[in-house]
Structures are given as structure tokens and as C-alpha cells.
Amino acid sequence: MAAHSIARAGLVGGGVIGAGWAARMLLNGIDVAIFDPDPEIERKVQTVLAAARRAWDKLVPGALPAQGHLRLASSVEDAVADADFVQESLPEREDLKIAILARIDAATRPDVVIGSSTSGLLPTRLQSGMAHPERLVVGHPFNPVYLLPLVEICGGAQTSTQTRDRAAAFYSAIGMHPLHVRKEIDGFIADRLLEALWREALWLVNDGVATTEEIDDAIRFGAGLRWSFMGTFLIYRMAGGEAGMRHFLAQFGPALKLPWTKLEAPELTQELIDAVAAQSDDQAGDMTIRALERQRDDCLIAVLSGLRGQDYGAGQTLASYARRLMEQAPAPLASSIDEGRPLALHATDVAPEWIDYNGHMTEHRYLQVFGDTTDALLRHIGVDAAYLAQAGSWFTVETHIRHLGETHAGDRLVAATQILGADAKRAHVFHSLFRGSDGQLVATAEQMLLHVSKDTGRAGPATGVPAARMAELATAQADLPVPDGAGRRISLG
Numbered sequence: 296m297a298a299h300s301i302a303r304a305g306l307v308g309g310g311v312i313g314a315g316w317a318a319r320m321l322l323n324g325i326d327v328a329i330f331d332p333d334p335e336i337e338r339k340v341q342t343v344l345a346a347a348r349r350a351w352d353k354l355v356p357g358a359l360p361a362q363g364h365l366r367l368a369s370s371v372e373d374a375v376a377d378a379d380f381v382q383e384s385l386p387e388r389e390d391l392k393i394a395i396l397a398r399i400d401a402a403t404r405p406d407v408v409i410g411s412s413t414s415g416l417l418p419t420r421l422q423s424g425m426a427h428p429e430r431l432v433v434g435h436p437f438n439p440v441y442l443l444p445l446v447e448i449c450g451g452a453q454t455s456t457q458t459r460d461r462a463a464a465f466y467s468a469i470g471m472h473p474l475h476v477r478k479e480i481d482g483f484i485a486d487r488l489l490e491a492l493w494r495e496a497l498w499l500v501n502d503g504v505a506t507t508e509e510i511d512d513a514i515r516f517g518a519g520l521r522w523s524f525m526g527t528f529l530i531y532r533m534a535g536g537e538a539g540m541r542h543f544l545a546q547f548g549p550a551l552k553l554p555w556t557k558l559e560a561p562e563l564t565q566e567l568i569d570a571v572a573a574q575s576d577d578q579a580g581d582m583t584i585r586a587l588e589r590q591r592d593d594c595l596i597a598v599l600s601g602l603r604g605q606d607y608g609a610g611q612t613l614a615s616y617a618r619r620l621m622e623q624a625p626a627p628l629a630s631s632i633d634e635g636r637p638l639a640l641h642a643t644d645v646a647p648e649w650i651d652y653n654g655h656m657t658e659h660r661y662l663q664v665f666g667d668t669t670d671a672l673l674r675h676i677g678v679d680a681a682y683l684a685q686a687g688s689w690f691t692v693e694t695h696i697r698h699l700g701e702t703h704a705g706d707r708l709v710a711a712t713q714i715l716g717a718d719a720k721r722a723h724v725f726h727s728l729f730r731g732s733d734g735q736l737v738a739t740a741e742q743m744l745l746h747v748s749k750d751t752g753r754a755g756p757a758t759g760v761p762a763a764r765m766a767e768l769a770t771a772q773a774d775l776p777v778p779d780g781a782g783r784r785i786s787l788g
């Protein structure tokens with residue numbers, strides 16, 4: 296059961312942001328109808344969807360619900376007529392947005408919330424042509440929409456509280472962190488901050504103080520690292536030493552009067568445009584936009600995974616989203632899978648950060664992949680949040696990994712799982728890991744799983760559906776040949 300009642304979303308505009316919304320919603324199992332007059336819209340959305348799928352398969356392997364269905368709509372009205380939620384991501388032009396939001400309003404059920412992705416236009420003005428202005432709210436996302444959790448919620452003068460709350464609940468349910476902008480203001484909160492930095496950065500290029508690359512270095516080797524988890528105020532509190540913010544303000548307060556910032560943007564002259572574009576080309580070198588996006592996504596995945604381990608900031612949002620996905624995990628797969636053969640339940644790509652100084656996937660990552668494979672097996676037999684909370688789970692008590700081949704960054708890995716035996720408390724499993732490109736066996740893991748009962752914290756018999764499913768699997772696979780390497784002991788002889 297989804298944590299929201301949105302089965303169908305209507306999207307208007309499918310550029311950088313609209314396609315990002317489409318990907319996030321589709322991966323959350325929502326059917327999406329999208330309208331964009333661009334003849335390349337399908338290719339563009341599919342490209343972003345593939346990138347989003349790649350990212351989320353790494354962040355929550357195997358946990359996403361069945362993907363929603365994508366439909367290319369023939370008009371604005373066609374996109375929104377059946378929608379339970381609408382998100383507008385048109386170009387940032389107030390006149391265009393006002394006109395099309397009025398059309399969306401006329402074509403949509405009056406109870407449906409309409410979110411606008413605007414970066415800074417005032418919702419009071421955007422809702423001015425609508426018959427039901429109370430259901431218009433800004434839901435300002437951040438690029439890439441499918442990975443960054445922040446969404447600023449800002450209502451206009453006529454937006455109802457219910458609309459803000461329903462929008463926030465929906466965005467939360469699809470893994471985002473809604474931030475309520477309590478006072479309507481141009482640029483909201485985040486873009487006022489981003490814009491101040493951006494305008495200052497343009498001055499530095501304009502005045503020949505620094506290149507685009509030097510400015511990016513000034514951010515990414517310093518403040519950018521700490522911003523990602525604490526922002527500015529907590530970080531500056533510590534910069535005040537033990538006396539905290541008061542000492543910080545006392546020491547650096549006078550600097551606020553020094554000419555350290557210009558804030559007003561420089562005139563975007565042709566000369567400045569050419570300088571910024573040329574320096575940006577130099578900076579990117581031979582990396583295409585696609586390659587940069589992939590690098591950006593991999594870095595975001597690394598940061599989000601790290602913060603998830605800390606259960607802090609954006610990592611907390613990710614952790615609670617992953618828990619909710621687990622709670623909503625689908626029932627055990629029906630017999631569409633031939634359970635008399637080893638089961639293909641988990642696949643993943645080798646991430647760049649899994650590579651060690653030998654240039655191949657480092658050893659502990661094999662345990663991670665095999666652990667994820669065991670998790671996929673447990674989900675397959677029906678271990679869900681309710682079972683974990685009430686009955687218990689299988690713990691891995693022994694693992695023997697054999698390394699048979701090398702794998703490198705970007706390799707697709709596909710696992711196959713054979714049940715060698717199972718009784719009420721134990722399961723003896725054998726995972727084989729293949730390289731997707733050529734089918735070569737690169738590693739195996741033999742594991743003993745022990746069922747631990749929730750109430751005693753000790754080994755105890757499995758119960759309910761998972762117990763029955765594990766027994767069924769063991770019976771179905773009982774006649775399979777024992778795989779090469781099973782039961783092998785480490786010795787010189």
C-alpha cells in the first residue's frame with residue numbers, strides 16, 4: 296500500500312525538471328502522463344529515467360515498487376484530466392505559467408493539488424487566472440529532482456493550508472524533504488542563497504579575479520563539503536569556538552561592513568557571457584553533459600549513503616524513505632519465477648568507489664553484494680516490515696566467499712541464489728555472482744542463515760508465510776546439482 300493516494304500524476308513540461316519529476320514519480324510506482332511539445336520528449340524522459348533507476352538501484356537495491364506507466368499526452372488537458380496530482384514545470388516565464396495554470400485548473404478535478412516548479416515566481420501571481428486558486432502551491436525542487444530531497448513549499452495569498460499539507464505529504468511519500476516557506480517571497484529561501492553566491496561568482500569572473508574553475512574549487516574543496524550536512528548557521532556557530540555564535544558575530548560582525556560582496560549581479564554583457572561559456576568549456580574538458588551528470592549522481596549517491604550511515608540531514612530523509620519502502624514491500628512474487636532453478640533476485644553495477652588500488656572491486660564490496668542478495672531472497676519469501684517487527688528474521692551466521700574473476704567499475708553484476716537446504720531455523724544458501732556482459736562467474740558465497748525470533752532474541756523457528764516459502768523453495772531446488780565449490784574448505788592441500 297502506498298503512503299499516499301496518488302496513483303496518477305499529470306506533468307506539464309518535461310525538460311530538465313519535468314523529466315526529473317517524471318522519473319521520481321515513476322520509480323515510486325505512480326503512473327505519469329506528461330505533456331511537452333518537444334518532439335524528443337520520450338527520449339529525454341527515458342534518459343533521465345535510466346539515470347534515476349541506476350541511482351536508486353544503488354541507494355535502495357531491490358526495494359522500489361513496480362515502476363509506474365509513462366504516457367505521452369497530446370495536450371495540457373490530456374495530461375491532467377485523470378490526474379490525482381499535477382506538477383507544472385514550464386519555462387520560467389510568468390505570463391506562460393499564468394495562462395497554462397488556468398488551463399490546467401479548468402481541466403483538472405477541483406480537489407487535485409497543482410504544484411508549480413517555479414524557481415522564484417510568486418504563487419500569488421501564478422494563481423491569479425485560476426478558478427480554484429486555493430489548490431495551487433509552489434513545489435520548488437532541486438536538480439536532479441530524482442535524487443535531491445529538498446522541495447520548497449510556498450503558498451500564495453489564496454492557497455489553502457490543506458493544499459500545502461497535502462503537497463508536503465505527497466512529496467514526503469516519494470522520498471523528499473519538504474521545507475515550508477512561511478512568508479511568500481521572490482526566490483523563496485534556497486534560491487535567494489544560491490542567487491547571492493551566483494551573482495558574486497559572476498562578478499569574480501567579470502572582474503578577472505578568478506576563473507569558473509577556480510571559483511568551483513573554492514566551493515568544492517571547502518565550504519561545499521560542510522554545507523551538504525550542516526548548512527551555514529551551525530557551521531559558523533562552531534567557527535565561534537566554545538563561545539559559539541555570539542563570539543562568531545562579535546569577531547566577524549565588523550567584516551559585514553567591509554566591501555566583501557557586491558550582491559547586485561553584473562550586467563550580462565556579450566563579453567561576460569563569452570568569458571563564462573569559454574571558461575566553462577575549458578573546465579569541463581572532454582566530459583559531455585551526460586558524463587558530468589553521471590559523475591554528479593555518483594558523488595551524490597556517495598554523499599547520501601555516507602549521511603545515511605550518520606542518520607543525519609539528508610541521510611535521515613533517505614533512511615526513513617528506505618524504511619517506508621520496506622514496509623510497503625510487495626507480497627512475495629507469484630510463481631512467475633521458476634523456483635526449481637537458482638533465483639535471479641538481485642543485480643547491481645560496480646560503483647567507482649568500490650574499486651581499490653588494484654583497479655578492481657575490493658573484497659568487502661563482495662560481501663555487501665552478497666548481503667544485498669540475501670536481503671532480496673528474504674524479501675522474496677515475504678520478510679517484510681511487519682514480519683521483522685513481530686516474528687524476527689534470518690541472520691547470517693557464516694559466509695564463505697570465493698573470488699574467481701575480476702570486476703571493474705561499471706560492470707553489471709547478476710546474482711543467482713540456490714537453496715542447498717532449509718529446516719525450521721536454518722537455511723543453507725549458495726549465491727553465484729556473474730558478470731552481466733559475458734556471463735563469467737566472478738564470485739560465489741555460501742552462507743548459513745539462522746532464524747532469530749523477535750521475542751526471545753535467540754534462534755527459533757520461522758513462522759507464517761516466510762517459513763512456508765523457504766520450505767517450498769528448498770523442496771523445489773532439492774534435486775538441483777550441488778554447485779561447484781559448495782562445502783569447500785580453505786586449505787593448502
Ligand SMILES: NC(=O)C1=CN([C@@H]2O[C@H](COP(=O)(O)OP(=O)(O)OC[C@H]3O[C@@H](n4cnc5c(N)ncnc54)[C@H](O)[C@@H]3O)[C@@H](O)[C@H]2O)C=CC1
Pocket residue numbers: 307308309310311312313330331332333371384385386387388395412413414415435436437438
Ligand atoms: N533547471 C533547474 O535547475 C531548475 C528549474 N526549476 C524550474 O523548473 C521549471 C522548468 O525548468 P527547466 O526544466 O529547467 O526548463 P527546460 O527548458 O529544461 O524545460 C522546459 C520544458 O517546457 C516545455 N514547454 C514549453 N512550452 C510548453 C507548453 N506550452 N506546454 C508544455 N511544455 C512546454 C519545453 O519544451 C521544455 O521541454 C522552471 O519554472 C524553472 O524555474 C526549478 C528547479 C531547478
Ligand SMILES: C[N+](C)(C)CC(=O)CC(=O)[O-]
Pocket residue numbers: 413414436437438486489
Ligand atoms: C538556477 N535555478 C534558479 C534554476 C536553480 C534552482 O531553482 C534550484 C537548483 O536546482 O539549483
